[in-house]
Every structure is written in C-alpha cells, then in structure tokens.
Amino acid sequence: MKKEAISVKNLTYTYPDGTKALEDVSLEVYEGERIAIVGPNGAGKTTFLLHLNGILRGSDGQVEVFGKSVDKVKREEIIKEVGIVFQDPDDQLFMPTLFDDLAFGPINMGLKEGEVRERVEKTILSLGLTGYENRCPHHLSGGEKKKAALAAVMSMEPRILVLDEPTANLDPKSRAELIKIVKDLNEQEGITVIMATHDVNAVPALADRVFVLNKRVIAEGTVQEIFSDGALMKANNLGVPEVFKLFEVLRCFGYNCKELPLSIDEAIEHLTRTVEVNGGHIHLHIHEHTHDEVKKLRSKYEHH
Amino acid sequence: MIEYPEIDRYASLDSPLHQFDPRAKIIAFLFLIFSIVLLNDLKLVLIGFLVSILFLIASKLPLHFVIQHLKGVSLFIIPFLVIMPFTVKGNEIFSFYAIKVTYEGLRYGILVVLKAFSAVMLIFPMVATTKFETTLKALDKLKVPNILVQMLMFTYRYIFVFVNEFQRLLIAMESRGFKLGTSSYALRTIGNALGMLFVRSYERAERVYWAMRSRGYAGRQKTLVKFKMCTEDYVLAVFIIAFAVCLHVVCYAGVGVV
Numbered sequence: 001m002k003k004e005a006i007s008v009k010n011l012t013y014t015y016p017d018g019t020k021a022l023e024d025v026s027l028e029v030y031e032g033e034r035i036a037i038v039g040p041n042g043a044g045k046t047t048f049l050l051h052l053n054g055i056l057r058g059s060d061g062q063v064e065v066f067g068k069s070v071d072k073v074k075r076e077e078i079i080k081e082v083g084i085v086f087q088d089p090d091d092q093l094f095m096p097t098l099f100d101d102l103a104f105g106p107i108n109m110g111l112k113e114g115e116v117r118e119r120v121e122k123t124i125l126s127l128g129l130t131g132y133e134n135r136c137p138h139h140l141s142g143g144e145k146k147k148a149a150l151a152a153v154m155s156m157e158p159r160i161l162v163l164d165e166p167t168a169n170l171d172p173k174s175r176a177e178l179i180k181i182v183k184d185l186n187e188q189e190g191i192t193v194i195m196a197t198h199d200v201n202a203v204p205a206l207a208d209r210v211f212v213l214n215k216r217v218i219a220e221g222t223v224q225e226i227f228s229d230g231a232l233m234k235a236n237n238l239g240v241p242e243v244f245k246l247f248e249v250l251r252c253f254g255y256n257c258k259e260l261p262l263s264i265d266e267a268i269e270h271l272t273r274t275v276e277v278n279g280g281h282i283h284l285h286i287h288e289h290t291h292d293e294v295k296k297l298r299s300k301y302e303h304h
Numbered sequence: 305m306i307e308y309p310e311i312d313r314y315a316s317l318d319s320p321l322h323q324f325d326p327r328a329k330i331i332a333f334l335f336l337i338f339s340i341v342l343l344n345d346l347k348l349v350l351i352g353f354l355v356s357i358l359f360l361i362a363s364k365l366p367l368h369f370v371i372q373h374l375k376g377v378s379l380f381i382i383p384f385l386v387i388m389p390f391t392v393k394g395n396e397i398f399s400f401y402a403i404k405v406t407y408e409g410l411r412y413g414i415l416v417v418l419k420a421f422s423a424v425m426l427i428f429p430m431v432a433t434t435k436f437e438t439t440l441k442a443l444d445k446l447k448v449p450n451i452l453v454q455m456l457m458f459t460y461r462y463i464f465v466f467v468n469e470f471q472r473l474l475i476a477m478e479s480r481g482f483k484l485g486t487s488s489y490a491l492r493t494i495g496n497a498l499g500m501l502f503v504r505s506y507e508r509a510e511r512v513y514w515a516m517r518s519r520g521y522a523g524r525q526k527t528l529v530k531f532k533m534c535t536e537d538y539v540l541a542v543f544i545i546a547f548a549v550c551l552h553v554v555c556y557a558g559v560g561v562v
Contacts, residue, residue, distance in 0.1 A: 055514050076520055084518045090465050091511040096437030096457060100527050108520030113528055136437065138464040156519060 002030040004067070005160055005192045006052060006082075011061035013047055021047040023216045025061070031159075034186055034193040036207035036223070038200070040237035043214045045196035046087070049162050052194070053082040065160070080109060083158030087165040089145035093137040098129065098148055101137070105156035123155040127181060143174025150181065161185065163195035167202045179205050200227075201241045204262035212236055223262055230300040237303065243267050245301060252293040253284040311373075312436040319364040322433045325537040326442035332544035333430035339548035340422045345555050346411060349418045352551060356422040363429040370428055374421075381420045388413030436460055441529040454525050462508075469504060473497045 006029040013022040021044040029035050037045055050056040051063050054070040063070040065081050083105075086092045095101040102123055106116040124130055127147055132140070140148060146166070153161070166182065167175045179202055185191045195206060196213075203210060203223055210226040212218040214236050219226060226232065227240040247260045247267065256274065261267040275282055315322070321329070340352035360370060389397075394408030431439055440460070444453045474497070478484070482493060513521075 050514060053518055055517055075517065076522075079518055079520050084515075086511060086515050086518075088508075088511065091508060092515045094458065094461055094512055094516065095527075096440060096461060100437070103528050104516075104521075104525075105519035107526045107528070108522065116528060134435075137461065152519070 002032075005029050005031045005033070005065070006194070007062075007064040007067075008051070009062045009064075011048070011051060011059060011063060013044070013051070013056065013059040020215060022051075022059070025213070025217055027211055027217055027220065029160075029192060029194060031192055032186070032190045034206055034208045035195070036203045036210045037194065037196040037213050038198070038203065038210060038226075038236075038238055039196075039213040039218075041198075043236075045213055046164055048213060049084060049164055049194070049196055052160075052162050053084055054078045055084075076109070079105075079158075080156065081158055082160045082162060083153035083156055084162040085150050085153050085164065085166065087168060089142075089149040090137070092149040092152060093140075093145060095137075097134050097136055098124075098140075098151075099133040101148065101152045102155040105152065109156060119155050119157065123151045127151045127154065128177075141174075143170055143177070146170060146174065146178060147181070150178070154185070158191070160192040160194065163193065163197075165197055165199075166195055166206075167197065167199040175199075175202070182206055200239050201263075203227075204241060204266070212238070224259060227262065228260070234300065234303065239301065245297075248297055249294060250284065252290050252297060253286065254290075255282065255284060311432055312434065312439075313432075314365050314369060315433060315435045315438075317364050317433070319362060319433065320536075320540070321359070321363045321429045323536070324433070324540055325531055325533050326434050326438050327446055327531055328533060328537045328541040329430055329434065330439070330442055330446065332541040333426050335545045336548045337423045337426050337430075339551050340426075341419050343419070343551060343555055344415070345558060346415055346418075348551050348555055348558075349415055349422070353418045353422045355547070356425040359429045360425050363433050365428055365432055369432075370425075373428075374424065377420075377424050381417055381424075384416045384420070385413045388416065438529075441527050442531065444527060445529065445531060450524055457525070462505075465508075466501065466505065470497070470501055473500060 006027075008025055008027050011022055011025040012020070014020050025048060037048065039045055047056065051059065051070070052065070054063075054075050057063075057071050065078055068077065070078055093101050095104055099120060102120040103116050106119050111119070120133075124133060127150065129144075129147060129151055132144065132148070137145060137148070146169075150163075150166075161182070163182070166178055170178060182193060182195075183205065186193050193206065197203065197206075207223055209220065210223055211220050212226060212232060218236060219229065219232055221229075227244055232238075233240060241262055243264055243266075244260050244262055247255070247257060247270070251257060251260075257270060261270045271282070324332075336352075340349060340356070343349050343352065389405045389409035390403060392406055392409030392412050394406040397405045397407050397410065399405070434442070437457075437460070440453055440457050443456070444450065474484075477493065477497065482490070484490060484494075
C-alpha cells in the first residue's frame with residue numbers, strides 16, 4: 001500500500017466576492033507520485049495549490065499532508081513538507097541576492113547558520129546555479145529566475161514539490177532543463193511532484209497521473225487515459241501533445257496502434273517496434289473512410 | 305529606455321572606500337555628515353565641503369555618475385542660495401527699491417548650500433561604494449529596526465520590477481499610437497496607467513506575501529552575513545570620526561576665543 005502524501009477531501013473555496021473557485025474537490029496523491037493538474041484558465045488551479053500548504057485555509061473541506069490536517073497543525077510544520085514554486089519568479093525571489101533567497105526558507109525553519117549554508121550550497125550545486133550566488137534577481141534571465149525560484153524552495157528540502165505553471169514563459173532550452181531537474185528530483189530523491197500546467201507537451205514527461213480541474217475534479221486518470229478522451233479535452237479548453245495527434249492521424253491512414261505515443265521518445269519506440277514486427281516497413285493507405293475519419297479527428301481538436 | 309535607479313552601479317570598483325567595512329563606513333560617514341550639518345562656522349563648513357570632495361575623489365566613482373545624481377538634488381538646494389539673501393534680516397549689502405540683499409542672508413544661504421552639498425556628496429562614498437544589499441545587511445547588523453531594513457529591501461528589490469512594468473505599459477501604449485506629452489489627454493492616460501500599476505502592485509504584493517509565507521516568513525527577516533573588521537577599517541573609521549569631532553572642537557574653541 002502506497003503512503004498518502006496529500007489527501008484533499010471535499011474542498012470548497014469561495015472568493016470574497018462570492019464566486020466559487022473550488023467546489024467539492026477531493027483527491028489523493030501518493031508519495032513519490034507525479035501529478036499534473038490541468039484545466040482551463042480560471043479553473044481554480046492556483047487557488048487549489050495555495051491550499052496545499054495552508055496559505056489559503058479555513059475553507060470548507062479538509063487538506064491533509066502526510067496525515068496531518070493543514071488547518072490544525074502550525075504552518076511551519078506544513079511548509080517543511082510542501083514547497084510551492086509560484087508562476088512568476090519575481091513574486092518568489094524577493095531577497096536582494098540569490099544566496100539570501102535560498103537561505104530565506106532554511107533560516108525561517110530555525111536551522112543553524114552552518115546548516116543553512118550547507119543547504120544553500122547543496123541546492124546551488126544540484127540545480128547548476130554555481131556562480132550565481134551573489135547575483136540579484138533583476139540581473140537574471142527568465143530561465144535563470146525560474147531555476148532560482150525552484151532552488152529557493154528546494155533549499156527547504158520539502159518532500160512534496162508543488163509547481164504552478166513551471167514551464168510558462170521559458171525558452172525551449174530552459175524549459176527542457178527545468179523538466180529534467182524536476183524529473184531528477186522525483187526519480188533520485190523521491191520527491192512527490194504536483195504541478196498545474198497548460199503545457200500539454202510537458203505532461204507526459206512530468207506526470208504519472210492527471211487531474212482535470214474545472215472548479216470541480218472533472219476527471220482523473222493516467223496521462224494516456226485523459227488525453228485519449230477527446231470530448232473531455234474539448235469541453236475543458238485543453239489540448240493534447242502534437243505527437244499524440246499525429247499518431248491519431250496515422251491511425252486513420254491505417255497505422256496500427258492501440259496506445260498512442262505521448263512523446264517523441266515513445267513515438268520512436270513505437271515506430272521501431274511496428275517496423276520490426278511488420279518485416280522492415282510500415283504500411284499506410286487511403287481508404288474511402290480515411291478522409292471522413294481525418295475530418296472527424298480535426299473537428300475533435302478544433303476549439304471554437 | 306528608462307534607466308534603472310542603480311545607486312550601487314559602481315560598487316565593484318576598487319578603492320580604499322570600497323574595501324571599508326560597511327558597518328564602520330555607515331557609522332563613520334553618518335558621524336561626519338551630522339558633524340558638518342550641525343556646524344555654524346562658514347570656514348569650517350568650507351573645510352568640511354572640501355573634505356567631502358576629497359572623499360568623493362578617493363571613492364573613484366565616475367564624475368558623470370555623481371553629477372547625474374547631484375543634478376536632481378541641486379533643484380532643492382540651489383533655491384536656498386537665491387531666497388536666503390533676500391529674506392534674512394541683517395546688514396544690507398545693497399538694496400534695490402524694496403528688495404534688500406543682506407550679508408547675513410548671503411552667509412546663511414552659502415552655509416546651507418555648502419552643508420547640503422557636503423551631506424549629499426558624503427552619501428556617495430557611504431552608499432555607492434557598497435553593493436546595496438550589503439549596506440542593508442550592515443544596517444541590520446547595526447541593529448536598525450528590522451522592519452525598516454525590510455522596507456528598504458523590498459523597495460530596492462521591487463523598484464526594478466515596477467520600472468520594468470511601467471515601461472511595458474508605456475511601450476504598449478506607445479505602440480497603439482499614444483504620445484507622451486502634457487496635454488490633458490496624455491496626463492489622464494498616464495494617470496490610468498499609474499492606476500493600473502498600483503492595482504498590479506497590490507496584486508503582486510499579495511502573491512509575494514504568499515510566497516514568503518510559503519517559506520516560513522513570520523514577520524522577521526534574517527540574513528546570513530559575515531563582516532570582519534580589520535586594522536585598516538578601525539584606522540579609517542577612527543580617522544573620520546576624529547575629524548568630525550575635531551570640526552566641532554575647533555568650532556567651540558573658536559567661538560570661545562572670539
């Protein structure tokens with residue numbers, strides 16, 4: 001039996017102006033898991049994440065972190081376990097230098113100076129930020145800022161990492177770097193990852209399970225299950241990875257695959273396997289129904 | 305492009321004042337500034353003024369950088385020189401109908417201007433020769449109330465974000481045909497943009513506060529910093545403070561003799 005890292009039960013949150021942001025949200029996240037929360041703009045994703053470490057509290061429902069109710073224990077207990085990386089690094093990096101920012105959390109945790117320095121050093125090393133210690137945030141690029149924001153949270157060594165739009169506004173290289181860092185943190189240190197994102201192409205790399213959130217939990221499943229549900233995607237303003245779509249098109253042309261690949265790596269693997277099985281080549285064809293199927297497919301992913 | 309208000313742009317130069325321990329630097333120069341400002345003898349103030357220039361030269365800060373900052377300050381200081389001679393009562397130097405220029409007024413005006421410029425010029429070796437964050441940490445170490453240090457720190461951190469944000473707003477407005485000017489339309493539009501900036505700052509402040517609480521902020525901000533006073537620091541600090549004290553000793557002695 002896997003250990004529950006986070007358990008949310010019947011969480012309901014209403015904005016001060018009366019609009020409902022979250023309605024009866026319940027979900028479980030297990031230790032070491034990687035979760036993606038997807039949903040349209042204004043679906044309450046950020047609001048939901050802010051409940052996970054008790055920044056927003058007093059709402060109806062219950063949030064438990066490793067069995068401890070967020071409402072009942074001190075916030076310091078929770079923030080040690082749950083680190084949140086905000087969407088805009090400028091919100092997160094508020095100290096004059098990177099070093100101070102990385103030290104901010106550990107100092108607040110009451111660690112001794114030597115320990116704080118040790119943690120900062122370790123984090124800087126593991127996130128490849130060596131040489132940036134004394135830089136001020138306004139002299140960092142967007143990608144560096146994002147990494148720095150992540151580092152500022154990781155120096156507290158949380159067991160659960162919560163990311164709000166981790167890949168937004170990053171160039172492809174910074175984006176790939178960030179994905180790799182998060183992946184490594186999960187694989188090597190067993191950190192539970194929960195991220196809210198619109199970047200569908202990052203979901204397969206960073207998530208085992210996906211929740212579709214639109215004020216309520218609309219659906220839950222593996223990445224494959226969620227992306228395969230075209231109607232669900234469309235109803236919630238979501239998209240699927242381009243590779244996934246391409247193989248769906250190929251399927252219309254007679255390519256045989258049950259599980260559509262979600263990433264380039266999976267696609268290569270899939271193609272290689274198919275070619276090997278079919279004696280060195282792939283067979284595609286156009287039948288009468290091919291055009292209809294392609295047409296249907298296009299309308300499935302068109303947002304109006 | 306709008307220029308960043310970077311007071312510590314030249315903090316990485318190398319001069320005796322750059323290497324001066326930040327804590328000692330702040331105390332010594334504050335001492336000197338107050339000492340000069342509290343003087344009432346024109347000759348001694350003139351000496352203080354010249355010494356301020358010497359410190360400025362010793363700090364190796366580029367002249368254009370200093371002048372750029374002094375320009376703004378002059379706007380507030382120079383009027384004293386113009387107004388004082390006409391308003392202070394005393395011995396007339398010359399009069400033109402009802403307007404009288406007095407010796408006391410002129411002396412007073414020069415006194416104020418010299419003092420003010422000395423004080424401002426001494427701010428440069430004090431603040432511009434250290435990275436601003438180091439100055440803040442020094443202030444914290446000097447037991448300046450933490451809330452003040454935090455306010456300074458946030459101002460310093462977010463002024464750049466706001467400058468950027470306002471610049472983005474302005475560029476977005478200009479790319480839709482807006483021209484910066486003094487027409488009532490332009491002013492109104494700028495007013496709206498500033499209002500927008502305030503709203504954004506408010507929202508940002510909330511998010512920053514969330515981020516801070518997420519990392520355990522509970523009202524006090526502590527930083528780790530290592531300062532070490534060496535012999536040179538003591539010598540320089542003692543020298544500056546001694547000089548500041550001397551000015552006043554001479555002043556009192558002078559008054560006593562005369």
